[in-house]
Amino acid sequence: MAEDFTKSKFDAVDICSLLPTDQPTSDNFNFTCHNVTEAPLPFEPDTFDYVQQAMAAISYKMEDWPLVLQDMKRVTKPGGYIQLIEPDMYTHQLGPEGGLWRDQIHNTLRDQRGYEPRIACHLERLVSDLGLEDITVRYVSVPVGSWGLDIGHLWEQNFDAFLESAKPFLVENMQITNTIYQANTKKLKEELKGGEFKAFNNIYVVYGRVK
Numbered sequence: 407m408a409e410d411f412t413k414s415k416f417d418a419v420d421i422c423s424l425l426p427t428d429q430p431t432s433d434n435f436n437f438t439c440h441n442v443t444e445a446p447l448p449f450e451p452d453t454f455d456y457v458q459q460a461m462a463a464i465s466y467k468m469e470d471w472p473l474v475l476q477d478m479k480r481v482t483k484p485g486g487y488i489q490l491i492e493p494d495m496y497t498h499q500l501g502p503e504g505g506l507w508r509d510q511i512h513n514t515l516r517d518q519r520g521y522e523p524r525i526a527c528h529l530e531r532l533v534s535d536l537g538l539e540d541i542t543v544r545y546v547s548v549p550v551g552s553w554g555l556d557i558g559h560l561w562e563q564n565f566d567a568f569l570e571s572a573k574p575f576l577v578e579n580m581q582i583t584n585t586i587y588q589a590n591t592k593k594l595k596e597e598l599k600g601g602e603f604k605a606f607n608n609i610y611v612v613y614g615r616v617k
């Protein structure tokens with residue numbers, strides 16, 4: 407965005423330093439390492455015209471969301487916009503085994519860690535509670551698997567990457583072995599590959615104006 411909109415200034419925060427070290431960043435872009443659940447954003451009140459957060463569904467607990475959003479509002483100017491982009495992590499139309507495995511994973515994320523994998527479906531209420539005006543909610547459905555052609559393959563890779571990267575965390579919190587985890591994941595993937603089940607996820611964008 408900073409490269410496309412050269413007359414605007416951009417600030418980004420993340421708990422990890424994500425910037426590539428082998429290429430210079432734009433002059434109109436600044437990055438700060440910051441944990442949003444531990445301290446207020448490192449910006450003065452009413453600083454920004456536009457504040458966006460994306461893909462934070464299982465970055466922090468459900469109870470932290472109102473506090474994080476409240477702080478995003480603090481740094482947004484009156485009349486400025488807040489935009490949230492989140493996939494609903496509930497994959498619809500999985501096969502029977504895959505559906506059960508998905509539900510077990512989601513219950514573990516909720517019950518053991520306080521995360522809400524379906525936070526996307528709560529965003530409208532959260533921004534409404536925040537007192538934003540002119541709230542807009544949209545979503546697009548994205549296919550998972552070969553029935554969805556190129557985008558379906560990409561989203562399947564994304565799904566696989568989540569299942570792989572979350573494995574250590576889920577094995578520990580579900581108190582199961584790696585073998586059981588892999589067997590359940592294999593069943594889910596086989597049902598997807600069979601082509602009988604046309605799985606999909608909804609990706610939400612929710613935005614509103616600060617009074």
Ligand SMILES: C[S@@+](CC[C@H](N)C(=O)[O-])C[C@H]1O[C@@H](n2cnc3c(N)ncnc32)[C@H](O)[C@@H]1O
Pocket residue numbers: 419420421422424440441442443444459460461462465466
């Ligand atoms: C799925 S990634 C999304 C990254 C980026 N927002 C995007 O849309 O491409 C989630 C990001 O949240 C960051 N994160 C997790 N917990 C955080 C926290 N407490 N404070 C700030 N960033 C956090 C992670 O380091 C990770 O980069």
